[in-house]
Amino acid sequence: MATNRKGGRNPKLEKATHRYVFRLTDSDNAKFQTLFEQSGLDNRAKFIVSILFERKINSVMVDKGAMEYCTKLSQFFAQFRSIGVNYNQIVKILHTNFSDKKTVYYIWKLEEHTKELAQICRDVLMLSKKFEAEHLVKKGKL
CATH class of the missing domain: 1.10.287 (Helix Hairpins)
Incomplete structure (x- = not known):
């Protein structure tokens, strides 16, 4: 068998291998969901990383x-x-x-x-x- 890859996604340069789990109360989850929806991001993991490392998050409020x-x-x-x-x-x-x-x-x-x-x-x-x-x-x- 050949080891050359001809299809699929290109491998990531730096794989994310560390995983963290946390739990939220109902009220904290409601706040989290609101902040996530306002951020406009489509991925919760990216949102959490952005919050943790204080990256800029754009939120749009519609009146x-x-x-x-x-x-x-x-x-x-x-x-x-x-x-x-x-x-x-x-x-x-x-x-x-x-x-x-x-x-x-x-x-x-x-x-x-x-x-x-x-x-x-x-x-x-x-x-x-x-x-x-x-x-x-x-x-x-x-």
Whole structure:
């Protein structure tokens, strides 16, 4: 038989041969699990070694409320952009299909609704600033 290896994984330069076992209480295990999940590592052994030798561990905290806020705000602004596109199309159709008198009347009605939309936009902006000041900046998330 030949001793040359042709397949498989390359052997490690320094094998880990020493093994340690320890036990945790339920509350300690809950803390351990939380820290492990926050670390983002996929291997508990690597996590424990990182903790023991004080290697840097990156942990990511996700605030679901802030995430939902950003999602809803993005959806709102997407709707706002689509309203702007529709606004331009309506004005173009009014000028091409109606008399000047009717066009002026319908544009006036459209302008009234636009004022309401502008007020809603100001309210959203004010609420956004309030949310950021109370929830995001205090927690150091921005």
